Amino acid sequence: MYHSIYDLVTGPLTWLGFGVLVLGGLFRMVSLYSLAKKKDASSIAYNKAKYGIRSILHWITPFGTLGWKENPVITVVTFVFHICLLATPIFLGAHIDLWDLNFGVSWPALPDHVADIMTVLVIAAGCFFAYRRVVDKTVAFVTTWKDWFALCVTMGPFITGFLAYHQIFNYQFMIVLHVITGIAWLLFIPFGRLSHAILGWYSRVYIASEFQGVRHAKDW
């Protein structure tokens, strides 16, 4: 029974997760780009790669922009959160073992204790974001169920992964829950709030071209 559930979630359901991530992501990017060509021609006509790249370089640099400088705590937490959020699942030894086992590909892994600390950092950052959503009046005012949903989906695999790794509660149950929450994470990236991961680049490049190209001013 347990093995069949495990096989289901790590087999077909994982394929579904990656499938939706890749195909759904591509669909969103292609359909929005063609919609932009059709309806926002007077905006995207000014798009230029060099402006976009320059802007992205500023915005991926901590304290490289006015917004980051004026919000120092969020800046530090946001950078730590996103770096750990992306690096941990990709460079976790156990994940790489699965890739090796199933596809025969592998790459260098993070030491387990480092990955463990990074997981804790993601959870801590998530708690900070949750705290702000409740306590910071400016953020609380604009928070909706969508924001809580996005936060829960993002945190799910990290909390369950942490519990499973440390064998807190039932390991077998927790590892299945970890895979399920991980799949949910993949499923929702192309849609809603989490889609900023793939669509944020569009708005970044556009506003960069708008500011640097048309307005001759920095967008950072």
Added chain:
Amino acid sequence: MYNEIFDRKIEDVGLQTGIDRLTPEKIEKTVKQVLEGETGAKLKVYHDTCVRCGMCAKACHFYQSHLEPSYSPVAKIHQSIGVLIEKDGKVGPDFIYQCAQIAYTECNLCRRCVHYCPLGIDTAYMMSTMRRICHKLGVTPQYIQDTAHSHSATMNQMWVKDDEWVDSLLWQEEEARDEFPDMRIPLDVDGVDFLYSVIGPEPKFRTHLIYQAAAIFHEAGANWTMPSEPGWDNSDMAMFSGDFEMMGRLKRAHFECAQKLHVKRIVMGECGHAFRSIYDQGNRWLGWKDYPVEVVHSVEFFTELFKAGKIKMKAKHPGIATIQDPCNIIRGRGLYDHLRFLAHEVCEEIVEMAPNGEHNYCCAAGGGIINCGPPFKNVRMSGNKAKADQLKAAYDKGARTILAPCHNCHGGLEDIIHHYGIDMEIKFLGDIIYANMVKTKAVEE
């Protein structure tokens, strides 16, 4: 959390009359018409991806002045167009009143918040779209609507009749004869170097600005003209009321007026929003990626005159001055270096406001808010304590003059210095240049 009851409603006859005529069906139909017909991926991406981090709050002078969550850029979206998108336009008339008040009177469309958003969300675009919906619903503040009506009836902002326009120019030319016996304000001269265009309020109540500009051009030996026909007014409140059809007509008339006279380029007076209307919004509505006739702002043109040595200062403006960087020419068009060059050419000493340049705070008059008239004056005053604090800091460093090359900035700052009791005077570049330049062609005093 978002309070469903809008607790700062201000009575405005234009908004109320519009609301009284609305039905939920009409609202839904119009919202859909705009969202589906006039917007596309841009609005969708902004709406979907905003992660509600609240970083933009600190960007906004309204938020900085009130320190109240409902004034942050994201909150303005959250209380207006965000709801229309979520509910697919299924809202009642009272909610539209709230949307209109927020979009027309609590956002200057200054785009300072762009510097704060990692995702590059353009709140001004969303507020502009909100105004567009309100315009199509007939829910616009009375004063700005009157201005938009003037645009559509006269092609200028201030109900200036065709003969009054020419009369005002002749009057200023006649006035100038005492000082400059040979000075002309050339009308409809074909093929000259540039057409000089102004905004409606200049002939209406700031006529001396035309005199000053003409005197500067005369001294510089410029080969220029003004048009006698409609199209002379480069201003565009229709752009801010959401009447984009009218915005397009105005810009077309303006450029055609220059084309008919075969001028090489258009020089524009010291105005911010008019500049925005030709490089940003009006041109795009007409499908022009760039100008059909080259346009230079006064700040650029005066820079040219100084660099070419065509205008020299007899003396610099005395004392210490500070600079108000207008959103539409600095954050909007990168004229920071030009303005600094000129400021140091014409003023004895400059102290900068902090922040400045493209990070400067708006005057709270721009984006059409001052044009929404007296009912909303206090919104601008209480909403720009941030600017008053900046000015007071400059005052404490000795600044007594504010150099502001934009009409809206003038109006807005004039109100702010009176409201907050800051003893400073506000000057256009033209004021200072005219008063202090070497006048080789003037009669001996």
